[in-house]
Amino acid sequence: MSVQETARVREVGLRDGLQMVHAMLDAGRKLEWCRRELAAGIADIEVTAFVPAKVVPQFADAEEVARGALAMPGLRPAALVPNLRGARRALEIGLKKIDFVLSASNEHNLRNVRRPTEESIEDFGRIKAWRDEHGAGVELGVGVATAFGCTIAGRVEERRVLRIVERLLALGADEITIADTVGYADPGQVDALMRQVLALAGKVPVACHFHDTRGLGLANVYAAVQAGVRIFDASLAGLGGCPFAPNATGNIDTEDCVFLLESLGLRTGADIDALLELRRSVESWLPGEPFAGAIARAGLPKTFRLSAGAGPLQRQG
């Protein structure tokens, strides 16, 4: 792997992380989080979700947060939208990146958005049409949730995931994110699925979204890197548990993900020390929440050197 290769870590803690916590974080702190994470070198941040406030009260301030994020030069804020209504709200505010999500597991999709996966695919087509008419230049990503298995339905067939990806690409998705929503993936599965997804996607960017529920989050990142994936969702301090597994850790940890990618010689542009400092603030804002992450606990190896800006050498001599 060339030492000049890059990888992108996208922060989803403000969305996937915060939707799980008990405390309400006010818009000011959400924006401080964005500002400091941007300063730490992470410019792709999913800042909020356009969902009904009665479903997820944490995102009642979605407009305010999105507007604040749009005012930060250099930040590339995105928002999650579950339907056309959410997409319209996000477009009206001026976001240039919208992440639609559906579940590969029909049962999970029914539970999550009360319609079969097939209808969500049609919803995506409608969002795409709306975007084409009203949102020139807005990037439309799609996440395929429960792509490696489902706590409700169990196994999710690989060919089903691939068919859904094909449909979404045909409908004009600008980016595909394959998500292990419930932490069921193993690296062998990741390697096999991601190679096929990348082959289908061609020039359309492909990302992975892993949870560390069963300890394989970073092993899955490594498998995906080997398959060719270079974009990863992660959550600062590992925020974001799983509603179906109490005490289980949530998204892979941003700092640890950066550490792994940089160790593999992939430049992320992120400053781990600055991320750890921000992490300490986030921990202080959310007392009593479970946090995860190994680098925060153990520190960086003496042999580690960030590739970003440090020239081609990965490890200290």
Next chain:
Amino acid sequence: MSVQETARVREVGLRDGLQMVHAMLDAGRKLEWCRRELAAGIADIEVTAFVPAKVVPQFADAEEVARGALAMPGLRPAALVPNLRGARRALEIGLKKIDFVLSASNEHNLRNVRRPTEESIEDFGRIKAWRDEHGAGVELGVGVATAFGCTIAGRVEERRVLRIVERLLALGADEITIADTVGYADPGQVDALMRQVLALAGKVPVACHFHDTRGLGLANVYAAVQAGVRIFDASLAGLGGCPFAPNATGNIDTEDCVFLLESLGLRTGADIDALLELRRSVESWLPGEPFAGAIARAGLPKTFRLSAGAGPLQRQG
């Protein structure tokens, strides 16, 4: 990877784990641990270390534990020895497997056994000669510690590790274990080093010993599996911290390691539920110690099925 392929998980919790804990575990419980882990399908257990009792009081009962373990049909007990004196004690008791250890980092070796690595290699030659004369049929393994870096010296050159491995093979090692003693390894490093070690070792078995200090333990197992390694050290409940990193987790967790290997289609012969039950007992025996492990926290995926005895199918339909 063929679904019929096997992998071996060796329990090191009774040695690498217990040497770090504060509570003294009596010989009866150590032997109960062995008995129940054997019943759970793990037959390779490093049961103790033959070191001076004043250095590690936990192993003052080494003879008693080794004798008790030798009396269990089907168990393959091993013991760690740091020098010829320890090897003689282990041989006299009748152990059929002895694990010598030295550090690739000269500084670490000096700190650990008060002699340079070179002298430890000579010690290994003396142990080998003694074994040849007095211990026919006794297997002599060697662990190369700090093979991926050192908290004292920093970087450890790959070529230095390979030269040490060559020397040990030439002296007649029956098995080589490459150890990331301080949790510095990343999967790229593991892949590169292990392919070369396996090539040098030829038919001599090669194992890996990883710590999860920085969250990459299982990613490193996956990288080693891909390189061709099929023997892994692990510690029940992730027991065994690192003296140089407070609050850091220790050895990779036995249950999680079995989960990963089985997920990859490698038969370990281990029963995860029985391991989790034993784990609960070990936790009750060692109050206040830090434990790790994701499967113990989150449970197995609905889609998971042990390959051992369950036929060729890895995942439930």
